Structure formats: structure tokens, C-alpha cells
Amino acid sequence: MEPEAAKALALGLAAGLGAIGPGIGVGYLVGKTIEGTARQPEMGGQLRGLMFLGLALTEAITFYALVFGLLAFFLKA
Amino acid sequence: MTTATSSTPITEPDLVPVPPTPSPNDLGPEQQPGLFGKLFFPVGALILIAWGIMIALSDPVPKVDFDPTQEFKLEPLFGTYDGFFSINKGVVYLAIAVLGSVLFAWYVNRKVKGSLTQNSKTQSAVEGVYEFAFDNIASALPAGKLFNRYMPFVASIFVFVWLLNMTSFVPLPLNSHHNIGDVDFIYAFGVYAVTSNIFCTITLAFLTFLVYHYEGVKAHGFVGYLKTWSAGQKGPVLFLVYPVEILTNLVLKPISLAVRLFANMLSGHVLILLMMALAGIVGGAIVTSIFAQTAGVAVALAFYLFEMGLVASLQAFIFAVLSAIYIGSAAEEHH
Numbered sequence: 001m002e003p004e005a006a007k008a009l010a011l012g013l014a015a016g017l018g019a020i021g022p023g024i025g026v027g028y029l030v031g032k033t034i035e036g037t038a039r040q041p042e043m044g045g046q047l048r049g050l051m052f053l054g055l056a057l058t059e060a061i062t063f064y065a066l067v068f069g070l071l072a073f074f075l076k077a
Numbered sequence: 078m079t080t081a082t083s084s085t086p087i088t089e090p091d092l093v094p095v096p097p098t099p100s101p102n103d104l105g106p107e108q109q110p111g112l113f114g115k116l117f118f119p120v121g122a123l124i125l126i127a128w129g130i131m132i133a134l135s136d137p138v139p140k141v142d143f144d145p146t147q148e149f150k151l152e153p154l155f156g157t158y159d160g161f162f163s164i165n166k167g168v169v170y171l172a173i174a175v176l177g178s179v180l181f182a183w184y185v186n187r188k189v190k191g192s193l194t195q196n197s198k199t200q201s202a203v204e205g206v207y208e209f210a211f212d213n214i215a216s217a218l219p220a221g222k223l224f225n226r227y228m229p230f231v232a233s234i235f236v237f238v239w240l241l242n243m244t245s246f247v248p249l250p251l252n253s254h255h256n257i258g259d260v261d262f263i264y265a266f267g268v269y270a271v272t273s274n275i276f277c278t279i280t281l282a283f284l285t286f287l288v289y290h291y292e293g294v295k296a297h298g299f300v301g302y303l304k305t306w307s308a309g310q311k312g313p314v315l316f317l318v319y320p321v322e323i324l325t326n327l328v329l330k331p332i333s334l335a336v337r338l339f340a341n342m343l344s345g346h347v348l349i350l351l352m353m354a355l356a357g358i359v360g361g362a363i364v365t366s367i368f369a370q371t372a373g374v375a376v377a378l379a380f381y382l383f384e385m386g387l388v389a390s391l392q393a394f395i396f397a398v399l400s401a402i403y404i405g406s407a408a409e410e411h412h
Contacts, residue, residue: 049213056395060333063340074146 018065
């Protein structure tokens with residue numbers, strides 16, 4: 001396989017597979033927030049704040065995988 | 078005494094006037110479409126016809142080499158000096174953010190010393206930002222001396238990173254790869270995110286790294302601070318716990334702080350560039366390229382608004398809050 005093709009594959013696989021876990025995590029987190037707000041609507045504001053915090057922390061995991069893909073793509077062999 | 082005789086007409090009591098019953102197909106007065114509804118289909122049809130004519134009369138779009146890394150290269154703007162003090166577009170954006178932060182802090186200082194009433198919009202906006210930083214970000218710091226010492230640090234990180242992120246969506250004529258016309262030093266408009274440079278974010282994360290280790294050592298002593306990395310366990314399980322804790326505290330915390338901000342900003346800007354360049358990448362057949370252009374510009378606009386509205390502010394907030402949490406947890410007392 002040519003190195004260009006391998007690099008392109010590496011970047012694509014890294015970004016794609018790395019988005020599976022955080023996708024599940026973010027969906028779970030937002031679902032729990034909705035559930036909590038449905039149980040106690042007066043806590044909605046606090047729950048929303050905590051959701052944003054958790055959102056950014058789990059979103060970051062996608063970028064860990066993406067960074068390695070970018071490293072594989074742009075560094076010389 | 079008058080009695081009702083047959084000559085006076087018998088009047089029925091006043092009835093409430095009943096509107097005529099509408100037929101099932103009638104929309105009713107409050108459901109008639111307004112101006113937007115009346116214009117939607119005719120204007121939409123006209124737009125589609127114009128689009129079709131454009132497709133029919135246009136040439137195929139040639140494929141171009143899409144290289145987004147050129148947008149993120151830093152070249153000196155004035156002259157060819159490329160050393161430590163050279164001015165490039167990153168430096169200009171950084172100077173704007175620094176100026177904004179300093180002006181913000183100076184404004185807060187001046188207004189707090191003066192009157193405490195909210196008598197202008199700027200004052201309430203600035204005080205709102207200060208209160209946000211005080212309540213939400215610095216609340217992660219434990220109360221007491223640590224709060225007093227590091228609340229300005231954490232709030233400054235928030236304001237600085239927020240300004241860096243927001244100004245990265247404002248185009249300035251600093252794009253040294255294309256010039257307007259043929260004049261050499263009138264650069265084209267371009268956008269550059271300073272925080273999409275790993276060196277910027279790692280410098281900010283390094284500041285937090287220094288601060289929280291210093292506070293940890295100050296609160297517990299050097300050996301005591303290393304002992305707080307035992308996560309409350311005792312005995313031989315520490316052989317498993319300590320490598321993980323050392324890796325987390327020395328490597329993962331600052332690196333994750335830096336990479337989170339860097340990758341969010343970089344990927345946001347690269348996605349916007351990619352969507353705008355979609356037509357050039359797809360190329361070839363007329364229909365697909367026109368469709369790619371239209372869809373690309375629309376999606377690029379959506380990404381732009383999403384990034385500017387949500388991701389920029391959220392990432393600045395997360396950076397500041399995590400810095401506060403790390404400082405607080407490094408200096409907390411034993412369980």
C-alpha cells in the first residue's frame with residue numbers, strides 16, 4: 001500500500017472510530033439531564049450547567065483520537 | 078296599567094349574534110397565511126428556476142488542491158524578519174485579545190471604585206461577566222486564601238481565552254497568502270484562530286500546571302503532596318495506583334487541558350474551510366458541483382454560527398473551570 005493511501009486511511013479511521021465512544025457518552029449524558037429535569041423542573045438550570053461541563057469533557061475524547069490521526073497524516077514516515 | 082296585547086310585537090330576548098358556521102374546508106380568519114406564507118411557494122419556485130438556469134449555463138468546475146494547512150501557517154507580515162519578534166497574524170490577534178482583556182479589567186476596576194449603581198449598559202455587561210466568573214468559575218476553588226489568590230488568575234484565563242476564541246471568527250486583512258489586487262502588502266481578508274496553535278494552548282496549560290503543583294507542594298510539603306496521589310488506598314495496591322496517578326498529574330492533566338482547547342478550535346475552523354471548499358474538491362460534473370457549492374456554503378454558515386455561539390464560549394469556560402478544579406483538588410486537605 002502506498003504511504004499516501006495508508007495515511008489517508010489512518011486519518012479517516014482515527015477520526016471515525018474515535019467518535020463512537022463519545023457519541024454514546026454525550027447521548028447518555030444529555031438523556032440523563034432530560035430525565036432529571038423531567039423529575040424536578042426547578043433544578044433545570046443547575047442540571048443544564050452541569051450538562052455543559054460534562055459535555056465538554058466527553059467531547060474532548062474525540063479529539064484525542066483525532067490528534068493521533070492528524071499526527072499520522074502530517075508527519076513524515 | 079298596560080298589558081301586552083296582540084298589537085305589540087312579541088320581542089325575543091336579545092340573542093348573542095352567532096357567526097355563520099364555517100365549512101370544514103374554510104381556514105378561518107386567524108389561520109389565513111401571512112405574508113411569508115403567501116410568498117413562500119412563488120419565491121421558492123423562482124429560486125429553483127434560477128438555480129436550474131445557472132446549472133444549465135455553467136461550465137464544469139475544475140478540481141482544486143485543497144490544502145487547509147496553508148491557512149494555519151504563520152508567516153511574517155512586515156518584511157522578512159522571521160525571528161522571535163516577528164509580527165504575524167497570530168501576533169496581531171493575540172495583541173487584540175490582550176488589549177481587550179486589559180481594557181475589561183481596567184473598566185471593572187474603575188467602575189467598582191466609582192459608583193456601584195448600574196447606570197450604563199457597558200457597566201452591567203462588564204459586571205455580568207465578572208459575576209459569571211466569580212460565581213461559576215471561581216466557585217470550584219475552595220474558599221479562603223486560595224480563592225482570594227487565584228480567583229483573578231482563573232477569571233483572567235476565562236476572559237483571555239474567550240476573547241481569543243471569539244476574535245478567531247472576525248476576518249482581518251492579514252492573510253499573507255493572497256493579496257488584494259497586485260499590491261504586495263495589502264493582504265486579503267482571512268481568519269486565524271490563535272488557540273488553534275498548540276503552542277498557545279500548551280503555554281496556558283503550563284501556567285495552570287505550575288500553579289497547581291506549587292499550591293499542592295505548599296499545602297502538603299513535597300513528600301506529603303506526593304502522598305496525596307495515593308487516592309486514599311494503602312498497601313500493595315499502591316503499585317498499581319501510583320503509576321496511573323503520576324501519569325495523570327504530570328502528563329495527562331496539562332496535556333488534556335491544552336489539547337481539548339486546541340483540537341476544538343482547529344477542527345471547527347478546518348470544518349468551515351472544508352465546507353466552503355466543497356465545490357472545488359468535488360469538482361467535475363456541473364450538477365454535483367453547483368449542489369456542492371450551495372450545500373457547502375449553507376453548512377459552512379451553520380458550522381460558523383455553531384462554533385462562534387457555543388463552542389468558543391464553552392471551551393473557554395471549561396478551560397477556566399478545570400484550572401480552578403485542579404488548583405482546588407491539589408491543595409485540598411486529606412480526606
